[in-house]
Each structure stands twice: as C-alpha cells, then as structure tokens.
Amino acid sequence: MSDMFESSIFAGVTISLLAYMFGSVLKKKLKIAILNPLLVSIIVTIVVLVVADVDYDVYNEGAKYLSWFLTPATVCLAIPLYEQWELLKHNYKAVLGGIVAGVITSLTTVLVLCKVMGLSHKDYVTLLPKSITTAIGMGVSEELGGYVTITVAVIVVTGVIGNIIGEIVFKIFRIKEPISKGLALGSSAHAIGTAKAMEIGEVEGAMSSLSIAVTGILTVILASVYAHFM
Structure with missing residues (x-):
C-alpha cells in the first residue's frame, strides 16, 4: 500500500475523501455528536497511514490538492x-x-x-x-x-x-x-x-x-x- 501512495498522485486525496464519506455516513446513522465527520476522517486517515507505514510527506504530496479548495470554500x-x-x-x-x-x-x-x-x-x-x-x-x-x-x-x-x-x-x-x-x-x-x-x-x-x-x-x-x- 505504501507503494501505491508513492506511485499515485491522487492516493492521498482518495483516502481523505473516503474517510470523510465514512464519517458522514457514521454520523447520520448513529447521530452521536462526537462522531464528527472531520474528526472521524482524521482518525481513519491516521490509522491507514500507520498500518500501511506511509510517511506523512508521501501522503501529503497526494492530499495537498484538497487545500486548494480552502479559500474558495470560505468565500462561498x-x-x-x-x-x-x-x-x-x-x-x-x-x-x-x-x-x-x-x-x-x-x-x-x-x-x-x-x-x-x-x-x-x-x-x-x-x-x-x-x-x-x-x-x-x-x-x-x-x-x-x-x-x-x-x-x-x-x-x-x-x-x-x-x-x-x-x-x-x-x-x-x-x-x-x-x-x-x-x-x-x-x-x-x-x-x-x-x-x-x-x-x-x-x-x-x-x-x-x-x-x-x-x-x-x-x-x-x-x-x-x-x-x-x-
């Protein structure tokens, strides 16, 4: 899995989005305040990186594209x-x-x-x-x-x-x-x-x-x- 992160420029984005989708579904089903989608996605992403032994810099190289949406999202x-x-x-x-x-x-x-x-x-x-x-x-x-x-x-x-x-x-x-x-x-x-x-x-x-x-x-x-x- 570590090789996938290194070879794919979109692996970081994909993992981040899937983790957030999982958090959103979990929050809607259980309706527990602490199960915030962002918090859940952070935990899931960290677990994936640790288990797959993926360096943060390698992950961030593929996930950095998400940060491009911060400013336009704020303006919206x-x-x-x-x-x-x-x-x-x-x-x-x-x-x-x-x-x-x-x-x-x-x-x-x-x-x-x-x-x-x-x-x-x-x-x-x-x-x-x-x-x-x-x-x-x-x-x-x-x-x-x-x-x-x-x-x-x-x-x-x-x-x-x-x-x-x-x-x-x-x-x-x-x-x-x-x-x-x-x-x-x-x-x-x-x-x-x-x-x-x-x-x-x-x-x-x-x-x-x-x-x-x-x-x-x-x-x-x-x-x-x-x-x-x-």
Whole structure:
C-alpha cells in the first residue's frame, strides 16, 4: 500500500475523501455528536497511514490538492450571509460587538494560558490563530514565526470541539437567539462551527459565515499586537 501512495498522485486525496464519506455516513446513522465527520476522517486517515507505514510527506504530496479548495470554500460562505442581509443591517452593532468580544476573548485566553503553562513565544504565536479558518490561520502563524503545521492541527481541533459542544453550551446557558448562536460558533470554531450553525438554522449559518470573515480580519490585526505581550 505504501507503494501505491508513492506511485499515485491522487492516493492521498482518495483516502481523505473516503474517510470523510465514512464519517458522514457514521454520523447520520448513529447521530452521536462526537462522531464528527472531520474528526472521524482524521482518525481513519491516521490509522491507514500507520498500518500501511506511509510517511506523512508521501501522503501529503497526494492530499495537498484538497487545500486548494480552502479559500474558495470560505468565500462561498458569503452566500447565506447575502440571503440574510436585511437582518444583518438591522443588527449590525450587536453583530460587530459580538465578534469583537469573541476575538479578544480568544486571544486573551491563549495569552493567559500560555503564561500559566510557561510556553515559549513560538508556542504562543502558534496558538493565537486557533479560532480562525485554516486558510488565514496558516498565514498568521507563518508571519508571526509559529509552527504552521501545529497551528493547522490546533485550528482543526478547535473547530471540531466547537462543532461537538456548541449546542450543549447553548442549552446550558439558555442561549436561544439565532444571531447569538451563529456569532458564537463562527467566531470560536470557524468553518467547522459554521457547518454546525447551518445545521441549526439559516440565520445561524449566515451570522456564522459573517463571523468567519470578520474574525479572520480582526485576528490578523490583533494577533500582531498580542504577539508582543509575551
């Protein structure tokens, strides 16, 4: 199987897509929150690579084509926002306030925890972009001198956790406003959280889509400021 990965330029893409399809089917059949398709696909892919003794670089050579779709996929999230444009105009102050609060909370939390745990500056800036979409987060991490590969992993983990526990948090704190739900998921769990927001409702999905873009822009600006705090 290792030879197949080395000889085929599409082996990585094929394994990744099959693993995700398996995760999606599993989630639909069992309907268990923790069986997030992305989480399942990551685990399945890792198991396949370990069992087949395939080097990560060999796998990534065939799977890298998937990353080309990150930016256009993020841009496509503007469609549900356009459909809820009137709602956004009537609530723009609360929306912007919520997103700003989410970004500052995320960055401050990383700062405090890194100081408490005694992490290095490089570890710290690696974690700063944890709540923004991968396409933007990779650039922020690289610009600040962080470990880009670890940043990608942290972003994925953050999104998966947000996707899994989002509705639970809403129930615990009795959050019923659709706009609030969308902003919370988008500003904390980026695209993966937005996928959950879209499952919940159209308004939640639209607000979450907006959060991804604005959170990304604000994080790019504020992360460079926060990088000097440690």
